[in-house]
Amino acid sequence: MPETARDYRSTLNLPKTAFPMKANLAQAEPITVANWESEGRYDSLMKATAGAPSFVFHDGPPYANGAIHVGHMLNKVLKDFIVRGQIAAGSHCPYVPGWDCHGLPIEHKVMVEVFKDAKAEKLATLSDSVRRMAIRRECKASAEKFMGLQAKQMKRLLTLADYEHPYATMQPEYEAGTLENFATLVEQGLVFRQLKPIHWSIANRTALAEAELEYEDREDPSVFVDFEATDAAAVGNAFGAEVECTPSFMIWTTTPWTLPANLAIAVHPRLEYSLVHLDGALCVVASALLQRVVAAIGAESVKVIAVGPGANLVGLKYRHPFMDRESPVVAAEYVTTEDGTGLVHTAPGHGEDDYRTGRANGLEIYCPVQGDGTFDDTAPEWLRGKTVWEGNPLVIESLRQSGHLVHTAMFSHSYPHDWRSHTPVIFRTTEQWFIGVDRPMRRDGRTLRQAALESVEKSISFVPQWGHNRLRGMLESRPDWCISRQRSWGLPIPSFAFPDGSVLLTPASIRAVAVAVRARGSDAWFTEEPAELLATYDASKDPDAPEGLTVATLTKMYDIFDVWFEAGSSWHSVLRQRQLGFPSEVYLEGSDQHRGWFQLSMLPALGVTGRAPFNTLLTHGFIVDKDGRKMSKSLGNALEVEDLLKDFGADVCRWWVSSVAYDGDIRMDKEHVRLAGESYRKVRNTLRFLLSNLDGFTPAGELPQIQPTSLDAWALGELHRTGSEVTAAFRAYDFRAAHLAIFNFCNDTLSSIYCAAAKDRLYCDAKNAPRRRCTQAVMHECVRRLCALLWPILPHTAEEAWRALAASSGESATAAGVDMAAMLELGKSGSAGSSPNNSAPDARWPAVLLTRASVLRALESAKARGIENPLDAGVRIADPQGLWQPFAADLADLFGVSRVELLASGEGIEVTDLRSEPRCERSWRRDASVRTRSDGGVLSDRDAAAVGVV
């Protein structure tokens, strides 16, 4: 035996691969994206799957405003799992990304950022339609800019979609589709015009949305007013008391100018009210507020006559203090005892609550205030032509003179103001367009609400299940849908006004405008005359047109659609118009869309087609921070997608997405993504190890025959089981289960067990030894299948590995791309859960692995005896029944020890100390065959043969 051990390193088959350990995703992925784009990857995949059954999947449009945030990332990546999962499973799954482009947030932003200072002043001087077009041009530019930005970011997330032909709600053909839907809804009798109170800016003569309001403190005169009952005795009866004079209902308000429009007093039915003498006057006040009222008005003598519930007051009548009318006391649940008297002045034309109360009680929706803030001719003479702010003191003075004013004082409160002019806004009723949810449809007499509830119950499936209750609850309680907005940036509601103020909006007239819009876009509404817009309209053939209609007398009206109506028409404007199939198999959005896109797509579709536009509603929760709190810029806990991509890469972000339980809130933190990165590296390194042992290996078509009791059979069996699990998980949209199955396969089956056990034969067997070749064949199969399974989740990494695999066997190593067709084929065969022409692994394998666990524990405790390296150990297992005998060939590798002996008698596991036995200089094993060879080296039989010595 020589002094120094021979170096047999060069005689080994050591791992070798170009597949790097470090993924370098942040740099590599943009190149992948560019390659996909230049080679037309989306189109070629569509072509490759052209004949396959279609899976209809429709994208909900994000709002084209700002960069994408982590919520978009979650949503788009989940959608991509579906798209790629379907393609990998052999379906044809076209996917058109879309954007919601119209609406207030963009207009608001343009008004703030573009039309400021001098530009804003100049804008104000323009005529209405010129001004609208100026705003619309800027809005369109903004929407286009953000569509471009978001598309770029979405591509960077490695999502697969028809980015060459996206849809946008502002595209002419999309707009035309929306109008066609609207025409059908009108035809079905669902559209009507009605008064509704809205925030109104007098300064700008426009309706304002919540986003355009700023709440500022303001002082207003508050007044306590007595409304005299018309029937004293009835009031007495309500309280079960005798009354000797006319009682009054005392109300309180901070907007005296709304008193002309008072049409009711609201009381809470279960609140207690008092009939009380206050300084001689008999009035009704909520008992809980009596002390405060007394203090406020400074009453000196207080005498409670009787008390009773508000319910008893309902139906009583009172006389308006200065208008010639009698109005009722009504019940309302929202009445509180926080301020005032517990009797609420109700003007249905001047408040949201009041409006609802008015409608519920059949009151007129009366609004004597005009757009310029002045009273109209229906107001008392002394108010006509005065503004509401001039009206306040006039009303108070009138009340004082007629003796109805009990008390007045200035009251400071937070009040909504116009964000631009900083002037206070008022509530004012205006005519708005509605889609009625309780109106019978011409088609079958059902209402939208009935139809919607029926599909929720019968034909839609929900993932997760609770979406069912949520959507049903919302449908049960939703009011009619107000679809009109008084803005510029949107699709006009194509209604025309006759000189007498009546309105033309018939299915035929809408369809005629749709033709114009399809050709020239919705700008046409602002730039063309009614005659041009209605060029294809023939009133004589329109059964709904009024007699003797002359287009020349019509004027355009300028309401636009609620953007939700546009987004809610996408199933028609995209799926049906582009012939992609209808309905969509799934809609996948955040849980906020039960109120939004889910519901507002469903209603038009039910009205137009009679069915919902989707079969399954898949919802995900919201991303919250690591403490479960909402992410927001102001809290400073928001994560930026750009940062995540830069720090971790898209594949790691996608790997993280696939790992979360997406129903319910999703906690997210950089640390979580970093952890996902760790587990990604595990998968990557496993692939790398496999690839590095396939250098120069060319698979021989089919796998070799494999013994069921061999390690290879077990690994192959696990591979197939994993494949079936992953495919089933994708079918159930349970990406997390797929993620876990893949990870466990890589981490346990391969890295911890199979690869560790296979090292010896891979490195030390002769290059062409059948045992080594067999294991390589199985590993080759593992890489192929893993690539196919990983592709929907980690498209970049899967393709990178696929390329490396091709390179290892020298085949198509020059091809820039991946042989997608082969990968897709593989996905298809995998989905069938096939096991190739090899026999299944032996049924005793689970037991063998349990034994392995026991052996490992025994080896651990043997460390105390100084046997620290498993290759210094041998294992004796009692096997009287000969159970382990068939596995004998692989047991030593499986346990990582030098030698395993099966004993015909005895019991248990014994670890033997082999440190005194010679160690093979090549394989480092203390195999029983190790001895000095002809070259002077100390080798085992196998190694001697591999090196070619005896």
Place this chain on the structure above:
RNA sequence: GCGCCAGUAGCUCAGUUGGCUAGAGCACACCCCUGAUAAGGGUGAGGUCGAAGGUUCGAUUCCUUUCUGGCGCACCA
């Protein structure tokens, strides 16, 4: 205020129709390997299942209340 949902080891999650000492992975500790090496392997510690009541022989699992958080809706006359 109303509706829906969630609350299990430091973190991400499993826990079938209530039933054996509540399970994984990561992180952590200790050890091995140095021929997957800015890798790989082994062993181990760690939880009164948000809280309080109740039903039951028995509850993480069913009921009630409550706390915390999320989404949606309403409200401030």
